[in-house]
Amino acid sequence: MAMAALRREGRRFAPLISPRPITAFRSSPLAPTREAEGPIGVRYISTQVVRNRMKSVKNIQKITKAMKMVAASKLRAIQTKAENSRGLWQPFTALLGDTPSVDVKKNVIVTVSSDKGLCGGINSTSVKISKALHKLNSGPENETKYVILGEKAKAQLVRDSKKDIELIITELQKNPLSYTQVSVLADDILKNVEFDALRIVFNKFHSVVSFLPTVSTVLSPEIVEREAEAGGKLGDLDSYEIEGGETKGEILQNLTEFQFSCVMFNSVLENACSEQGARMSAMDSSSRNAGDMLDRLTLTYNRTRQASITTELIEIISGASALEG
């Protein structure tokens, strides 16, 4: 009867069995602290091993929970900035329009990504969209180049688009993001890269759980002229009066530079918000998974412990009955 109980215990352990040869040796009556083997047919996973795993999973859970809190607080700080920065580029879109379908010879795709990892899938989506844009815009006389912000996009794009990369910018978030920083960056890009149209790919922050990849297009002044002749929104530019001693071309150049800087500022901020939000949800799901894992390990541990206690009792009782009988 005792053997039948043991055999039942053994069968429950079948999925956890670590492959070791069954010997006829009986384990010592002490609590199994190493790979324990009971009577023939029964193999236990050692409680020490399970305890170690539980400790490490619990530590991981604590760390991911802490990361989630940190991300939440950073998100709060940067979200107000991002929402305020939206007012910078909206007048530009009202004036000059945002035409992603413009067909130009020299495209430059600016991919905004994060430097740090553990933030879910947002960097991969940005890179995917950038690659799709590249394909979309490559025709017989068109050329498309990348300007990469952030380590994560750099790692992914360097693998297969090496010859199309123009500039790589990293370590952007060492100081809290400000317009000065982004404008110096935009200035560097403008000085180093020839472009007809700049397409900025970033993750727009809609809410803590939703970040949509978006593309903002900024055209160079010559292309704005060209499109203005074609009519449409840009064609209304001529109806504006220009004060001061500047010409329209002069103003357009200033405007496009400023537009690029504003749009970059907004996109960098929104991407930072999305990064923190994505990190929050990633760390949240990771701590929940760790909790589930911990529950399962606790069950295993208890079963192992109870089985070893049962084994001990059986040995004692059978020993005692052998003495009597």
Next chain:
Amino acid sequence: MASNAAVPFWRAAGMTYITYSNICANLVRNCLKEPYKTEALAREKVHFSISKWTDGKPEKPTLRSDSPVE
């Protein structure tokens, strides 16, 4: 589309509009009184590392930073 008006002095010097507006903003920040002045100037530090790539090969990255390199 040639501009027949005189180009402003900063554009003739090679600056973009962004550089020009940053310099002007810095001038305005310097007009603040203490303690706001130090706060504002501390807020506007710039730091990033930029590396130009040619033909699939990166060149040495240059660090553009206002903060001292530690």
